[in-house]
Amino acid sequence: MTTAEILNSIMSTGPHLQPGHVWLAGAGPGDPRYLTLEVAAALGQADIIVRDALVSDMVLKLAPQAEIVFAGKRGGKPSAVQDDITASLIVFARQGKRVLRLKGGDPFVFGRGGEEAEALVDAGIPFRVLPGMTSSLTALASASIPVTMRGISRAITLATGHAAGTEDDVDWLALAKTNEPVVVYMGLKNIEKIVSMLMQGGRAPETPVAVIMSATTPQERIFTSRLETIAVDAEREQFEAPALIVIGDIVSMRSRLGVKE
Numbered sequence: 001m002t003t004a005e006i007l008n009s010i011m012s013t014g015p016h017l018q019p020g021h022v023w024l025a026g027a028g029p030g031d032p033r034y035l036t037l038e039v040a041a042a043l044g045q046a047d048i049i050v051r052d053a054l055v056s057d058m059v060l061k062l063a064p065q066a067e068i069v070f071a072g073k074r075g076g077k078p079s080a081v082q083d084d085i086t087a088s089l090i091v092f093a094r095q096g097k098r099v100l101r102l103k104g105g106d107p108f109v110f111g112r113g114g115e116e117a118e119a120l121v122d123a124g125i126p127f128r129v130l131p132g133m134t135s136s137l138t139a140l141a142s143a144s145i146p147v148t149m150r151g152i153s154r155a156i157t158l159a160t161g162h163a164a165g166t167e168d169d170v171d172w173l174a175l176a177k178t179n180e181p182v183v184v185y186m187g188l189k190n191i192e193k194i195v196s197m198l199m200q201g202g203r204a205p206e207t208p209v210a211v212i213m214s215a216t217t218p219q220e221r222i223f224t225s226r227l228e229t230i231a232v233d234a235e236r237e238q239f240e241a242p243a244l245i246v247i248g249d250i251v252s253m254r255s256r257l258g259v260k261e
């Protein structure tokens with residue numbers, strides 16, 4: 001058997017998406033090569049795909065038979081939008097459709113997948129969760145930044161920067177004290193607040209920082225800087241969402257591993 005035949009046989013085993021069921025799946029960071037085989041197979045089985053803004057068109061090309069519904073939220077619109085998305089999943093399932101709810105990265109990492117799964121439980125709709133590669137871990141590896149590294153880091157925090165400065169915020173001062181690396185999702189808009197809280201909490205101003213935009217896509221851009229300068233640099237470089245901010249000494253491994261900026 002060729003590799004392609006073996007992959008095909010793997011993809012055709014396992015559960016099939018049934019009419020009236022919803023699968024909550026992660027599409028990975030963008031490049032279709034980072035799809036799991038399970039999600040690739042699901043793309044070929046769905047009648048309808050409810051996608052979010054981060055799912056790339058290259059991924060959707062794998063589902064030419066499916067109706068595509070856009071349910072994107074960028075930068076956190078009111079939660080009414082989220083309620084509408086959840087309600088539409090339930091309506092499509094009750095119409096007897098095979099529903100694939102497709103999110104960027106992993107559905108359970110800052111993806112509201114947990115809330116959608118809860119609503120499906122409450123509505124009595126059968127569902128499964130299909131993991132995807134979360135953008136941070138993929139982006140770091142492909143940028144030659146080890147997520148953990150003996151002698152440098154013993155833990156990693158994945159944080160959202162979306163609510164920086166609000167009541168619902170992460171305790172940046174406490175995170176600063178761990179001295180372990182932090183990867184911030186949805187943080188670009190609030191980068192200035194975030195870095196200043198980390199420095200206030202004791203992180204050294206010269207801590208290396210990387211910003212990784214549109215990881216694994218043709219628009220990918222990366223630059224590295226220091227905690228004290230990153231906010232100004234990010235603005236000058238005109239980085240846009242989706243982007244990840246990586247803060248910690250692990251970032252310096254990038255040049256150690258031979259990457260030239």
Ligand code: SAH
Binds near residue numbers: 187
């Ligand atoms: N469930 C997703 C995260 C959704 S929140 C996951 O597991 O990756 C949206 C945030 O994810 C973006 O604001 C950005 O911080 C990050 N993100 C998602 N895809 C990205 C990519 N290709 N490159 C850089 N950041 C990305």
